[in-house]
Amino acid sequence: MHYSALKVLWQGLTGNKGWTEVWREPDPKPEYDIVIVGGGGHGLATAYYLAKEFGELNVAVLEKGWIGSGNIGRNTTIIRSNYLLPGNQPFYEFSLTLWEGLEQDFNYNAMVSQRGIINLIHSDAQRDAYARRGNSMRISGADAVLLDRRKVREMCPFLDFENGRFPIQGGLWQPRAGTVRHDAVAWGFARGADSRGVDIIQNCEVTGFQIENGVCRGVETTRGVIRAGKVAVCVAGSSSRVMAQAGMRLPIESHVLQAFVSEGLKPVIPGVVTFGAGHFYISQSDKGGLVFGGDIDGYNSYAQRGNLPVVEDVCEGGMAIMPMIGRARLLRMWGGVMDMSMDGSPFIDRTHIDGLYFNGGWCYGGFKATPASGYCYAHLLATGRPHETAQAMRLDRFITGAAIDERGAGAQPNLH
Amino acid sequence: MIINHPLLGPRDAAEFVIKGDASLIDRPDWQIENAAEAFHEYLFLRDNPAGEHRELWYHEQGDRSWLVVTRNTLTHEVTRVEMARDVARKARA
Numbered sequence: 001m002h003y004s005a006l007k008v009l010w011q012g013l014t015g016n017k018g019w020t021e022v023w024r025e026p027d028p029k030p031e032y033d034i035v036i037v038g039g040g041g042h043g044l045a046t047a048y049y050l051a052k053e054f055g056e057l058n059v060a061v062l063e064k065g066w067i068g069s070g071n072i073g074r075n076t077t078i079i080r081s082n083y084l085l086p087g088n089q090p091f092y093e094f095s096l097t098l099w100e101g102l103e104q105d106f107n108y109n110a111m112v113s114q115r116g117i118i119n120l121i122h123s124d125a126q127r128d129a130y131a132r133r134g135n136s137m138r139i140s141g142a143d144a145v146l147l148d149r150r151k152v153r154e155m156c157p158f159l160d161f162e163n164g165r166f167p168i169q170g171g172l173w174q175p176r177a178g179t180v181r182h183d184a185v186a187w188g189f190a191r192g193a194d195s196r197g198v199d200i201i202q203n204c205e206v207t208g209f210q211i212e213n214g215v216c217r218g219v220e221t222t223r224g225v226i227r228a229g230k231v232a233v234c235v236a237g238s239s240s241r242v243m244a245q246a247g248m249r250l251p252i253e254s255h256v257l258q259a260f261v262s263e264g265l266k267p268v269i270p271g272v273v274t275f276g277a278g279h280f281y282i283s284q285s286d287k288g289g290l291v292f293g294g295d296i297d298g299y300n301s302y303a304q305r306g307n308l309p310v311v312e313d314v315c316e317g318g319m320a321i322m323p324m325i326g327r328a329r330l331l332r333m334w335g336g337v338m339d340m341s342m343d344g345s346p347f348i349d350r351t352h353i354d355g356l357y358f359n360g361g362w363c364y365g366g367f368k369a370t371p372a373s374g375y376c377y378a379h380l381l382a383t384g385r386p387h388e389t390a391q392a393m394r395l396d397r398f399i400t401g402a403a404i405d406e407r408g409a410g411a412q413p414n415l416h
Numbered sequence: 417m418i419i420n421h422p423l424l425g426p427r428d429a430a431e432f433v434i435k436g437d438a439s440l441i442d443r444p445d446w447q448i449e450n451a452a453e454a455f456h457e458y459l460f461l462r463d464n465p466a467g468e469h470r471e472l473w474y475h476e477q478g479d480r481s482w483l484v485v486t487r488n489t490l491t492h493e494v495t496r497v498e499m500a501r502d503v504a505r506k507a508r509a
Contacts (some may be wrong), residue, residue: 240464249461253436254489298488299434301419302466307417309430309491342460343484399452411459414434 010119023194032060038235039063041072044189045374051196054382064205068186074336075367080177080295081142087392087404089140094370094389110186111181115273118171130172130240147171187400209246214355229353234359237337251342255411256301257364264288280317305335328367338364344416345404349395432465438470438484
């Protein structure tokens with residue numbers, strides 16, 4: 001069913017009786033050309049682009065729980081392409097261009113809102129670093145504007161410009177960045193893939209891989225064996241657990257990241273603002289809640305909940321740049337499991353086992369990457385070659401010395 | 417989380433810095449034939465289990481000792497705390 005304003009109007013006038021289910025709930029077939037393990041944003045996007053762009057129609061997505069139950073429904077909804085390194089930035093810019101056309105492309109309202117992001121500058125050295133980053137962004141075709149203090153004050157008068165410890169000296173602004181209704185992304189991709197014939201199979205956990213003579217021929221699941229020409233894993237925080245079933249150890253640790261939403265307020269924050277002297281970022285949802293977060297907790301965790309020291313740290317970051325946040329009450333907080341990689345950058349690659357592919361290591365930056373991650377993974381699965389923007393995201397990059405370490409923190413996942 | 421320090425008793429986890437998997441104590445021999453592969457595995461690859469995990473914690477805001485903490489990554493429950501030097505000595509012996 002094609003969605004349009006006219007259809008909404010017509011259905012509204014006729015009692016909303018004509019809406020059909022958004023996707024089917026098929027039983028798994030015994031065999032597919034491609035089986036995608038993980039029905040999160042990246043898995044559903046992969047299925048969508050496989051069907052739409054690469055003509056792969058015999059595809060299944062297997063999801064342990066229900067689609068949208070993982071990090072695609074647990075993030076702070078920010079999209080941006082303000083990275084530095086050549087192995088990353090063109091990929092994230094590709095992702096942002098996909099976001100810009102996404103709603104028309106999959107005919108679903110994902111509430112893509114390009115309200116901009118400002119990374120605050122607090123020192124001369126930071127201004128130099130952000131000027132360099134801005135130039136790197138512009139080389140990739142992205143937009144970047146270096147703001148002085150006066151301009152930041154015009155755009156965000158609520159920030160603490162009198163703070164002696166962390167003086168606000170300017171900002172790096174990406175006007176095309178913004179926020180998206182996160183779970184609508186999962187639903188839009190699911191609907192687009194399903195309507196092209198992809199089977200989305202929920203409540204179907206993968207319990208093992210069928211590997212014969214070094215070739216992956218299918219998966220064992222809680223709903224029986226499913227044979228496959230290619231098996232594509234993208235399970236984010238569960239990457240190590242799933243790939244261990246294929247005997248692989250990954251350059252990944254799972255960590256918990258917390259996020260917070262305040263009570264609903266009138267519009268106060270124009271876009272996304274990040275603190276440059278600590279780790280804090282904030283935006284305001286369309287419902288009015290302030291959505292914010294900061295550092296990961298720092299210890300390995302699969303618990304989807306964090307601890308209070310990081311809550312305190314995040315709130316201190318908020319108070320340091322916008323003291324008015326102290327007047328807002330916290331409504332909700334939650335934690336998600338992040339697949340933190342050894343250099344803070346992701347993987348979209350084949351494995352040493354033929355027919356088995358891996359997508360993961362997104363750290364806490366996977367949401368913005370959703371469309372490009374799906375597109376590039378689909379490209380790799382369908383053509384056998386990495387997409388031009390994802391060529392550096394290799395699993396063997398630590399042994400070849402080609403790490404993509406944005407932060408320069410080394411092989412220490414809890415510092416990225 | 418509370419870390420039951422073997423010398424100092426129960427301490428708030430916020431006093432510590434977490435290094436990661438306790439296997440980092442067992443640094444490979446750089447003179448062996450496949451040292452590059454061994455160091456790749458040692459430095460970059462992790463078991464990352466869901467469940468019991470042995471990990472290195474550094475008591476930065478305390479006595480600056482290294483501890484091996486056995487903790488469940490699904491529940492955050494700490495079941496055992498040892499001095500890292502004792503663990504290393506025992507492994508060498």
